[in-house]
Amino acid sequence: MGNVVNYKVDGRVAVLAIENPPVNALSHAVREGVVTQMERGVADDGVDAIVLIGVGRTFPAGADIREFDQPAREPHLVAVIDRLDDIKKPIIAAIHGTALGGGLELALGCNFRVAVPDARMGMPEVNLGIFPGAAGTQRLPRVAGLDHALELIVLGKPVSAAKALEYGILDEIIEGDLQAGAVAFAESVVSAGVPYPISSKPRDGIGPPGEHAETIDKYRDLANSRFRGQESPHQAIESVVDGLRMPYAAAVAADRLRFESCKASRQSAALRYAFFAERETAKIHDIGKEVTSRPIDSAGVIGAGTMGRGIAISMADVGLPVTVVETGQDALDAGMAELTRLYEAMVSRGRIDEATKDERLSRITGAVSYDALSDADLVIEAAFEDLDVKKEIFGALEVVAKAGAVLATNTSYMDIDAIAATTSRPEDIIGLHYFAPANVMRMLEVVRPAKASPDAITTGMKFAKRTGKVGVLAGVCHGFVANRSRLPLVREATFLVEEGASPVQVDKVLTDLGMPMGPLAVSDLSGLDVSWRMRQSLASERDPEARYMHLADRMCELGRFGIKAGQGWYDYEVGGRHPRPDAEVEAIAAAVAREQGIVRRDISEDEIRARCLYAAINEGAKILDEGIAARASDIDVMWLYGFGFPRWRGGIMFMADEIGLGKILEQVRAFEEVHGKLWAPSSLLERLVAEGGGFTR
Numbered sequence: 001m002g003n004v005v006n007y008k009v010d011g012r013v014a015v016l017a018i019e020n021p022p023v024n025a026l027s028h029a030v031r032e033g034v035v036t037q038m039e040r041g042v043a044d045d046g047v048d049a050i051v052l053i054g055v056g057r058t059f060p061a062g063a064d065i066r067e068f069d070q071p072a073r074e075p076h077l078v079a080v081i082d083r084l085d086d087i088k089k090p091i092i093a094a095i096h097g098t099a100l101g102g103g104l105e106l107a108l109g110c111n112f113r114v115a116v117p118d119a120r121m122g123m124p125e126v127n128l129g130i131f132p133g134a135a136g137t138q139r140l141p142r143v144a145g146l147d148h149a150l151e152l153i154v155l156g157k158p159v160s161a162a163k164a165l166e167y168g169i170l171d172e173i174i175e176g177d178l179q180a181g182a183v184a185f186a187e188s189v190v191s192a193g194v195p196y197p198i199s200s201k202p203r204d205g206i207g208p209p210g211e212h213a214e215t216i217d218k219y220r221d222l223a224n225s226r227f228r229g230q231e232s233p234h235q236a237i238e239s240v241v242d243g244l245r246m247p248y249a250a251a252v253a254a255d256r257l258r259f260e261s262c263k264a265s266r267q268s269a270a271l272r273y274a275f276f277a278e279r280e281t282a283k284i285h286d287i288g289k290e291v292t293s294r295p296i297d298s299a300g301v302i303g304a305g306t307m308g309r310g311i312a313i314s315m316a317d318v319g320l321p322v323t324v325v326e327t328g329q330d331a332l333d334a335g336m337a338e339l340t341r342l343y344e345a346m347v348s349r350g351r352i353d354e355a356t357k358d359e360r361l362s363r364i365t366g367a368v369s370y371d372a373l374s375d376a377d378l379v380i381e382a383a384f385e386d387l388d389v390k391k392e393i394f395g396a397l398e399v400v401a402k403a404g405a406v407l408a409t410n411t412s413y414m415d416i417d418a419i420a421a422t423t424s425r426p427e428d429i430i431g432l433h434y435f436a437p438a439n440v441m442r443m444l445e446v447v448r449p450a451k452a453s454p455d456a457i458t459t460g461m462k463f464a465k466r467t468g469k470v471g472v473l474a475g476v477c478h479g480f481v482a483n484r485s486r487l488p489l490v491r492e493a494t495f496l497v498e499e500g501a502s503p504v505q506v507d508k509v510l511t512d513l514g515m516p517m518g519p520l521a522v523s524d525l526s527g528l529d530v531s532w533r534m535r536q537s538l539a540s541e542r543d544p545e546a547r548y549m550h551l552a553d554r555m556c557e558l559g560r561f562g563i564k565a566g567q568g569w570y571d572y573e574v575g576g577r578h579p580r581p582d583a584e585v586e587a588i589a590a591a592v593a594r595e596q597g598i599v600r601r602d603i604s605e606d607e608i609r610a611r612c613l614y615a616a617i618n619e620g621a622k623i624l625d626e627g628i629a630a631r632a633s634d635i636d637v638m639w640l641y642g643f644g645f646p647r648w649r650g651g652i653m654f655m656a657d658e659i660g661l662g663k664i665l666e667q668v669r670a671f672e673e674v675h676g677k678l679w680a681p682s683s684l685l686e687r688l689v690a691e692g693g694g695f696t697r
């Protein structure tokens, strides 16, 4: 305990330094350490004030989330913080790094808070399915005012030190050495001899809820729009509202019960799982820490189409110079003009200013020859999905690209091993599979061909992080991990329409699960022709015994490519994007069903849910079994970031464990009986059911 919270005295100021790497989480040992060392400071006659600081990279970044699955142990954080109110010596929180959640609550329990300019402060608990449970919902409104407090507590986004100063959360920003600055601040407080603020005490201007109805409603609306289906932001608001109508101690007591019930909720379990799942993705079991990544100081993109432009923007946005290569001047000019238009749209939406736009655009250079890529450290090919085209590009690249450059393809389903095999430098070739729009979506699938060198893979993963993406490793197979596991869901969605369900009915079941859009509306958005072309390119590999997506083909044959054609699974107004039910689709589906000998019927929501979800889960299990994904949680992270699957459900594999693998296997077998071999159960699923195991636990 002694070395979890260190005690030393500087002049007449005690400095309590929390040392619990990596993020100084407020574990049981830290809470005990803070109490013990605080009492030491109180008892020390040579001490007039106490500074609380973090050792290493940060002030405490919150409660220790790993302890949440265990019974809570005393001293509870709220009791530690409440004890500070009774200490007669001023306590100063000295903040660097990220004071988050319980860390910020601890700081709010101190009489004063100072921070370095690049510190960040926030209450991200809602993202874990809970809310600030150590009196943050009571103290922050008293310190920062209701609106600012709700902003931090409900939206869960940290603010900068400058903003925190403006909101009254900080008393001073310290330039230079934080500890020395905090000690000097403590000395000045002592010599001023004025009473110290205590944040649990009532504050002028915060009246009963009725006086703040507008502000409270604003955050209820924001909670609904930004966290659809998620309960924690609403619990957070209720906790703050309790504080407006109850005295501090009563509100804290009410919080205790509410917090425990949130912590025990399925949503919180899923959100905590997602938190750790995301961090696991960085760990590659057979690539050690000694493998360093290759430096990336400049990059190239082949293709100025939709994907190529998005990729170029994602790099220019983080300061990387990028050369975009097109086959001809006209295509290049069109691509560059569209790039400029995209940046201008960001300015008009207020996302960036004019100067930032100019700076970022200046990092993007256009060229019509591969020679312009000779200096690039990383080249990403984002050309047409055609294996021969790609092989040709990589053939040219291997000659032009400098030694050590990483050569990546953005293909979403092609055999990268085959592409690598045509070059003399397969060790440099990887897949970097972006999701559209590439500058917005945070998912980046890093695909590992058999011959890629470990440092090329590490480079891909590090590059993902640098460009603000969540990089997840995948092996080579058709569609890799993300698209391969989603395809069966889309397949079943179209089969269900063939069998009698309407597109609205199918999509609604999936949006009711929490997905932002139904699969058929998504197909309309991305274009039905994309997967049609893919099916055509795979025609020779088609299994004649397996059911085939005839209806989806027919839609394309009729030119119903989706939004861009004004018609797809839905109908659209000219230039519009709002899907409207279309009786024509029903007629087409009925005709295709007749041809295929399918008798159409009423289909229940339960069947739609099971068909779509279990098809994806069964495929996920196969992907896992083949070693294409390293962990079930990697598949889940791809669904969260690639497909907008609701985070509070954890992901499809996490959900599978919740539903029960036995139940899923039974249903998969039943579907196999009726719908044939596409439903063959994964042997991993069968093994896990036999052994009583789970995908994620």
Ligand code: 3HC
Pocket (backbone or CB within 6 Å): 022, 023, 025, 061, 062, 063, 064, 065, 066, 077, 098, 100, 101, 102, 103, 105, 124, 125, 128, 131, 132, 133, 134, 136, 276, 279, 280
């Ligand atoms: N508890 C336990 N472990 C934590 C943790 C926490 N609060 N925060 C981070 N970690 C772990 C991570 O799992 C990771 O472990 P690993 O190396 O074994 O994978 C390690 O610390 C480093 O974390 P990151 O990889 O995320 O490091 P970054 O530098 O990218 O980010 C961070 C640092 C911004 C602090 C980020 O970790 C973060 O956002 N942490 C969570 C903050 C949070 O949610 N705090 C609230 C907790 S709940 C709470 O306080 C309840 C209270 O109200 C009672």
